[in-house]
Amino acid sequence: MNQEAPIFFSSSSANAEASPNHATNVQGLLDNIIAAVGKNPSWKIAPYRTGVKNYVAMDIEGSLGTLNLTIGIYGEILFPFAEDVFHAREAVILVSDAFDAFHLVHIIHCRLSGHMVGTNVLRGPSFLQFSTNDVQVA
Secondary structure, eight states: OOSSSSSSEOOOSOEEEETTTHHHHHHHHHHHHHHHHSSEEEEEEEEEEEEEEEEEEEEETHHHHHHHEEEEESSSBOOOHHHHHHHTTEEEEEEHHHHHHHHHHHHHHHTTTTSOOOSSSSGGGGGGGOOOOTTOOO
């Protein structure tokens, strides 16, 4: 497991940006998710806690199938790269903190919903606006 810089950082203008160390990892993750589920999927998202560990469970269902994605807030960073993980329809990502978890959920949502093309910058406070048509919270 990697103990490196966080995946995302924020500037004073309220933008969140993928760090140079992780931009390629984020892009690879997004590509693998799209390959597994297709575009414009439906979502179910639920936070949960087991002992002292916190998680975000995402069930993403698209035209190509369903992917169960778990983001674990572990203080470490680990991206699933093996295509076999995505073909098995279940993947776990470890992130360093809640900031990374929030922005990772958001960038996955934006990319799969067709609201963004790149992976580096999430602009201003508007990224906090989720519609109930976009995401189902379990």
